[in-house]
Amino acid sequence: MLVTWKxxxxxxxxxxxxxxxxxxxxxxxxxxxxxPEIWDYRIVFPLFVLSLTLFFMARIEWKDVRRAFIYIFxxxxxxxxxxxxxxxxxGPSSVLDPSSPVLFFGVTVSKAWFAITQVTRMLTMxxxxxxxxxxxxxxxxxxxxxxxxVSDKVSFTIDLAFRFLPTFARDLTITVDAQRARGYEVEKxxxxxxxxxxxxxxxxxxxVMQSTVTGEEVIDAMDLRAFGTAPRSWLKELRYAAxxxxxxxxxxxxxxxxxxxxxxxGIGGFFVPEFFTRLVT
Amino acid sequence: MPESPLVIENLSFQYRTRPEPAIxxxxxELKPGxxxxxxxxxxxxxxxxxxxxxxxxxxxxxxxxxxxxxxxGKDVAEMQIADMAQIVGTLLQDPERQIVASxxxxxxxxxxxxxxxxxxxxxARVEQAMKRLRIEHLRDRETFNISGGEKQKVALAGLLxxxxxxxxxxxxxxxxxxxxxxxxxxxxxxxxxxxxTVVLIEHRVEDAITARPDRLLYMETGQVxxxxxxxxxxxxxxxxxxxxxxxxxxxxxxxxxxxxDKRSSPADKTESIQNVERGESLVVFENVDFRYGDETPLxxxxxxxxxxxxxxxxxxxxxxxxxxxxxxxxxxxxKPTRGHVLVEGKDTRTMSVAQIARVLGYVFxxxxxxxxAPTVREELxxxxxxxxxxxxxxxxxxxxxxxxxxxxxxxEYPPLGLSFxxxxxxxxxxxxxxxxxxxxxxxxxxGQDYANYTHFMDAMCRPPAEGAQSLVAxxxxxxxxxxxxxxxxxxxxxxxxxxxxxxVVADGPPEEVLKDFDLLRRYRVRPTSLLRLNLxxxxxxxxxxxxxxxxxxx
Numbered sequence: 001m002l003v004t005w006k007x008x009x010x011x012x013x014x015x016x017x018x019x020x021x022x023x024x025x026x027x028x029x030x031x032x033x034x035x036p037e038i039w040d041y042r043i044v045f046p047l048f049v050l051s052l053t054l055f056f057m058a059r060i061e062w063k064d065v066r067r068a069f070i071y072i073f074x075x076x077x078x079x080x081x082x083x084x085x086x087x088x089x090x091g092p093s094s095v096l097d098p099s100s101p102v103l104f105f106g107v108t109v110s111k112a113w114f115a116i117t118q119v120t121r122m123l124t125m126x127x128x129x130x131x132x133x134x135x136x137x138x139x140x141x142x143x144x145x146x147x148x149x150v151s152d153k154v155s156f157t158i159d160l161a162f163r164f165l166p167t168f169a170r171d172l173t174i175t176v177d178a179q180r181a182r183g184y185e186v187e188k189x190x191x192x193x194x195x196x197x198x199x200x201x202x203x204x205x206x207x208v209m210q211s212t213v214t215g216e217e218v219i220d221a222m223d224l225r226a227f228g229t230a231p232r233s234w235l236k237e238l239r240y241a242a243x244x245x246x247x248x249x250x251x252x253x254x255x256x257x258x259x260x261x262x263x264x265x266g267i268g269g270f271f272v273p274e275f276f277t278r279l280v281t
Numbered sequence: 282m283p284e285s286p287l288v289i290e291n292l293s294f295q296y297r298t299r300p301e302p303a304i305x306x307x308x309x310e311l312k313p314g315x316x317x318x319x320x321x322x323x324x325x326x327x328x329x330x331x332x333x334x335x336x337x338x339x340x341x342x343x344x345x346x347x348x349x350x351x352x353x354g355k356d357v358a359e360m361q362i363a364d365m366a367q368i369v370g371t372l373l374q375d376p377e378r379q380i381v382a383s384x385x386x387x388x389x390x391x392x393x394x395x396x397x398x399x400x401x402x403x404x405a406r407v408e409q410a411m412k413r414l415r416i417e418h419l420r421d422r423e424t425f426n427i428s429g430g431e432k433q434k435v436a437l438a439g440l441l442x443x444x445x446x447x448x449x450x451x452x453x454x455x456x457x458x459x460x461x462x463x464x465x466x467x468x469x470x471x472x473x474x475x476x477x478t479v480v481l482i483e484h485r486v487e488d489a490i491t492a493r494p495d496r497l498l499y500m501e502t503g504q505v506x507x508x509x510x511x512x513x514x515x516x517x518x519x520x521x522x523x524x525x526x527x528x529x530x531x532x533x534x535x536x537x538x539x540x541x542d543k544r545s546s547p548a549d550k551t552e553s554i555q556n557v558e559r560g561e562s563l564v565v566f567e568n569v570d571f572r573y574g575d576e577t578p579l580x581x582x583x584x585x586x587x588x589x590x591x592x593x594x595x596x597x598x599x600x601x602x603x604x605x606x607x608x609x610x611x612x613x614x615x616k617p618t619r620g621h622v623l624v625e626g627k628d629t630r631t632m633s634v635a636q637i638a639r640v641l642g643y644v645f646x647x648x649x650x651x652x653x654a655p656t657v658r659e660e661l662x663x664x665x666x667x668x669x670x671x672x673x674x675x676x677x678x679x680x681x682x683x684x685x686x687x688x689x690x691x692x693e694y695p696p697l698g699l700s701f702x703x704x705x706x707x708x709x710x711x712x713x714x715x716x717x718x719x720x721x722x723x724x725x726x727x728g729q730d731y732a733n734y735t736h737f738m739d740a741m742c743r744p745p746a747e748g749a750q751s752l753v754a755x756x757x758x759x760x761x762x763x764x765x766x767x768x769x770x771x772x773x774x775x776x777x778x779x780x781x782x783x784x785v786v787a788d789g790p791p792e793e794v795l796k797d798f799d800l801l802r803r804y805r806v807r808p809t810s811l812l813r814l815n816l817x818x819x820x821x822x823x824x825x826x827x828x829x830x831x832x833x834x835x
Contacts, residue, residue: 220373
């Protein structure tokens with residue numbers, strides 16, 4: 001059986017928004033930063049502040065999201081951030097400017113600033129995405145996508161996919177307990193990378209098997225109740241309010257502005273601000 | 282005259298991958314307001330028959346099918362799945378497998394939504410289904426947060442919202458505690474009385490007959506052995522294949538003139554355990570409180586308990602009473618919020634789970650949560666290797682444990698490719714190979730039918746010969762199992778713990794704890810015919826016996 005995220009209703013501006021608004025706003029910001037390839041701190045940093053503000057407005061307790069943020073921080077700082085810092089990968093070619101002063105171990109001023117910008121961009125997107133499972137009613141995941149024009153099957157697939165991760169986490173917890181009871185200690189993994197991955201088999205294989213079984217069960221249960229045999233009615237109705245129009249307009253305006261600035265005026269590309277160069281050299 | 286809702290004519294089916302037919306020449310007809318009980322052990326063809334009725338055969342399972350299944354006069358093979366779903370509502374064995382939505386209201390609405398009904402009609406159907414099953418109070422609850430009995434009612438409401446004329450109930454009692462199972466059977470009867478045609482597939486005939494089925498169809502190896510009234514004991518029914526009321530078993534054993542096996546007596550097992558040194562405290566709970574989070578309510582409160590050498594403990598109690606939480610403290614997976622748990626005198630707070638595993642082996646409910654290795658042998662070596670056994674000691678332990686649970690010849694097979702019963706035995710062997718002193722099993726009979734789980738428990742807890750020790754007595758200083766099946770406690774345990782309301786509310790020999798019916802009912806444990814008969818004869822037997830052994834007492 002699929003379980004859901006740790007959602008609970010809160011009387012906040014964020015949770016009063018229509019779920020479609022939140023998806024549209026999230027996609028607008030992601031597209032605004034990625035499609036016109038915005039690296040300019042004068043655009044990235046205000047968007048980061050906006051995301052951070054919206055995150056705090058969601059009023060999620062830190063203990064609820066602590067684990068999610070640990071994963072995100074590891075991903076953003078240690079994988080993306082260090083990669084950007086040492087190799088300058090993932091950005092425009094100007095990051096690899098050979099004339100940029102070297103700070104240490106091949107890290108140039110340009111790469112250092114790029115790493116800061118890249119991490120800020122990623123966090124801007126993550127801060128909007130992380131609160132969704134905790135603040136959006138799991139009953140309206142599918143409805144939200146259906147009402148945005150997505151097909152029945154894809155909408156329900158998204159609904160199931162969202163609940164797959166916490167179900168996976170639950171199964172993993174049970175398996176970890178079962179293997180610990182057999183003397184297995186995850187923290188004592190030894191050897192090289194391949195050996196360590198092999199040592200994770202006692203956790204990975206049962207959880208994958210369990211997930212496969214759960215998937216088959218869900219398909220049978222849906223078949224027996226005529227899923228996919230006719231166009232589906234979706235019981236939940238969604239209505240936009242003034243605040244939704246405002247947020248959608250804001251998201252779309254940000255996207256258009258970024259596109260116009262970048263492609264119309266050439267503003268938004270990567271450059272190292274002088275204050276940073278002065279600060280680190 | 283209207284067509285009968287369900288007519289089966291000379292139905293046979295052979296799966297494409299099997300050499301022999303799964304069912305052969307089955308015929309019967311059911312009328313509105315009639316309940317048919319289908320009984321038989323695993324592999325008798327019950328599930329195949331159910332798949333033929335709900336249309337999964339021939340749609341999802343390919344093979345050679347002869348004969349016809351008619352729903353209101355129409356052949357299933359020629360019907361659309363959407364039409365089928367409105368005629369046959371299938372309730373699966375485990376409601377968890379059936380529920381797809383995250384909230385109760387959405388779950389009940391799922392079927393009507395799929396059929397594309399208008400919104401007002403969906404709401405009317407959902408409200409009506411909830412009212413019918415008296416679950417309106419659950420409407421906004423998350424489906425994964427409700428009890429097993431509530432989940433089943435929600436799954437059933439989801440079917441009723443599609444207004445089927447036939448309800449196909451596939452072992453619907455399997456995951457329920459006894460009181461919830463009884464409530465479910467009452468609901469099935471009342472739905473039948475309202476005009477639904479109900480097909481109840483259940484190997485626990487004793488429980489199923491409380492729903493007063495009109496007829497019984499008993500199957501063996503794909504064929505109908507008995508079809509008719511259920512009032513008198515049909516001699517065609519094998520009491521070792523399905524669970525019958527104790528009085529029926531006694532009558533049948535006497536009628537058939539079967540030799541009564543004295544080893545059926547749990548007292549023999551108790552005596553064999555008594556042969557070993559008793560009384561040494563292995564695990565001690567001292568004033569244990571536990572809660573999962575700072576702001577969550579207590580799950581265990583002031584629990585004091587000692588597991589002694591020689592104990593074979595059955596842990597009973599309703600869902601959510603804290604049974605699993607209790608045993609997870611013993612293995613150190615959970616640490617008390619207050620108080621202490623001592624394993625061989627050491628506080629579990631100062632020990633790792635791996636250290637405790639040397640003393641205490643824990644077999645989880647589902648084998649798929651722990652089996653992973655490419656072969657049975659490697660699976661069994663996993664625990665000893667983690668505990669850093671020397672190679673020759675490990676090999677000897679693995680060899681012995683394979684032999685003990687009768688997995689000889691399967692050493693090089695992949696555990697996940699074995700049958701469920703064999704997988705279960707592999708998990709036991711995995712704990713045996715660790716040479717722990719205590720074994721704890723969580724619902725050891727879950728997912729197995731009566732014939733298989735009786736065989737499994739007999740193999741574990743019954744001495745193989747007069748004067749010999751049972752498998753658990755020979756290999757473990759103490760054994761503890763969590764169960765919903767009261768008869769397992771009656772038949773196999775020498776001590777019963779009743780857990781409820783965060784406490785151990787009763788602790789003692791089965792003959793003492795299980796005689797208090799008021800206490801049992803308060804904690805949703807429903808007295809069985811075997812318990813009643815044992816209590817009636819206790820002054821003569823002096824101990825609890827199996828139904829077969831009771832046949833010796835006139």
